[in-house]
Amino acid sequence: MSLLTALQWRYATKKMNGTKVPQEKLEYILEAARMAPSSSGLQQYKIIVVSDPRLLEKIKGIAYNQSQITDCSHLLVFAAWDEYTDERITQVFNDMMDERQLPHDTMDSYKSVILDLFETKGKEWEVHHAAKQSYISFGLAIAAAAEQKVDATPIEGFLPDQLDILLKLKEQGYRSTVLLPLGYRDEANDWLVHMKKVRTRKEVFITEMTYEDAEQSGFEAMSQGLDGLMQK
Numbered sequence: 001m002s003l004l005t006a007l008q009w010r011y012a013t014k015k016m017n018g019t020k021v022p023q024e025k026l027e028y029i030l031e032a033a034r035m036a037p038s039s040s041g042l043q044q045y046k047i048i049v050v051s052d053p054r055l056l057e058k059i060k061g062i063a064y065n066q067s068q069i070t071d072c073s074h075l076l077v078f079a080a081w082d083e084y085t086d087e088r089i090t091q092v093f094n095d096m097m098d099e100r101q102l103p104h105d106t107m108d109s110y111k112s113v114i115l116d117l118f119e120t121k122g123k124e125w126e127v128h129h130a131a132k133q134s135y136i137s138f139g140l141a142i143a144a145a146a147e148q149k150v151d152a153t154p155i156e157g158f159l160p161d162q163l164d165i166l167l168k169l170k171e172q173g174y175r176s177t178v179l180l181p182l183g184y185r186d187e188a189n190d191w192l193v194h195m196k197k198v199r200t201r202k203e204v205f206i207t208e209m210t211y212e213d214a215e216q217s218g219f220e221a222m223s224q225g226l227d228g229l230m231q232k
């Protein structure tokens, strides 16, 4: 099945039937999520896998009682760093250099550029930036699930602060960002299963621009400003 066919097959399943997803399919989906690119390769997020029915029941209570949380096979909880610290970033680069068998200081100049940049942005920006990276992994997990003919529901409808307490994420320096129950559709009882997939029309979604189109935008002045920042 091509990726496009898989994406046309998938939908945000509203009712799952409780069937277990085989371990090898689960691992495939998690591996696709792990392979996601991230800003500066920091992988500033992780995934918590929950399949314990008692814990799923508790999570459902803070996810507006969405039935997929308990009717799924496995729930993936995406969680991202709650801040960027020198230690965290240094650890990522040290691990990368170890795996590549290079000295730890190989990327020191790049590391100081991003640390300086992050320092100018503030804590709120850091939380958002980390969360955005987790969504790239989330998107790949959705696509991989579809490829494996596993249903998945992207879920933002939950109370992240409460989930962070329940899953002890705060003390680990993480915040939950988004949920992905994996399982199989309950065809007989899911109102969405046979509905047409609707997307923004191509001509609205995609526009092409030329140099001439951009010429009037005032970009010259802006780009000089950005160059100045990157030379810091």
Ligand SMILES: Cc1cc2nc3c(=O)[nH]c(=O)nc-3n(C[C@H](O)[C@H](O)[C@H](O)COP(=O)(O)O)c2cc1C
Binding pocket: 010, 011, 012, 013, 014, 066, 153, 154, 155, 156, 157, 158, 178, 197
């Ligand atoms: C970030 C995100 C959060 C979402 N949150 C929920 C949710 O809490 N509950 C739900 O049933 N669907 C949720 N959806 C599903 C969307 O409504 C759905 O993806 C969209 O309508 C497109 O339909 P399709 O996925 O079936 O193609 C969410 C989707 C995304 C991408």
